[in-house]
Amino acid sequence: MLKEIYSDLQGQILQAFETLIRMQEASDAFYTDIADKNEAMHIDIDQYNLNEKSANISFKPFATRKPEHQLDLQSWEDLSRSILERACAEIARGAEVIHRLHLGVHQAANKMGAKSDRVGDALRVRVHDTERAIRELEFQRSMMETEQEKMQQETRNLEEARRAKRASLKLAQTRLEGRQDRPGNENNEDAAHAGLLDELNGIVDSIDALDEQITKSK
CATH class of the missing domain: 1.20.58 (Methane Monooxygenase Hydroxylase; Chain G, domain 1)
Structure with missing residues (x-):
């Protein structure tokens, strides 16, 4: 434009x-x-104001000549x-x-x-x-920050749960190993031994699951 x-x-x-x-x-x-x-x-x-007594009055023998480029009245x-x-x-x-x-x-x-x-x-x-x-x-951005904070809190909760499970793992391992000091025929795989072993395996599985969740959350 x-x-x-x-x-x-x-x-x-x-x-x-x-x-x-x-x-x-x-x-x-x-x-x-x-x-x-x-x-x-x-x-x-x-010319109109001239008279016989005016200065420069004289005969002009060529007064009737037609000057060059003189126009007629109509032109x-x-x-x-x-x-x-x-x-x-x-x-x-x-x-x-x-x-x-x-x-x-x-x-x-x-x-x-x-x-x-x-x-x-x-x-x-x-x-x-x-x-x-x-x-x-x-x-x-606000939603992302909220979600990020939520995920961070979940990660902290998972890590706290893992720490608790690891403490339980140490306790279960200590108990299981401590019962191995029982003398003679008393050192057997009784119900308590089986329970402690199941508990230990369950704790290990829980820790593995928590580790996987923590990895995903990060």
Whole structure:
């Protein structure tokens, strides 16, 4: 759009300059004609005021000669009218060009205003979308932080449970090994031995399961 507006205004400005040149030429011709007429009028007045006693009165044997480029009355009137009509035409054309230029500038301003409004609307939509995206990201971040804290707490709980199980494991191993010191035939695989062995294996399985959960949680 900017290139189109620039091109239109540039064309109108160029046309305005060309019109100004023609107006200047017509103006120069018009004022030259006026100056010539004023000079001719002063000459005619001077000749009218002469009398027999005026200075520089003498015989002029070539007074009846026709000077070069002398016009007849009709040609003089036609030329004067042509110069005047040309000046009037250029003035009218200049007024028309000025009107079109003003109109072009006004239209360009309206287009730029409309473009500015559209850009403003687009920016407002963009800002709204960005703010909404930021809010969504902040919400997601909050959810992630909450979830992360929850997972960290679960990991701490699992590690605490593992420490407790390891303490139980040490106790079970100590009891099982301590019963091996029973003398003679008393050192047998009785129900207590089987119970301690099952307990120890269960504790080991629990610790393995906790280790796996801790690894996954991390």
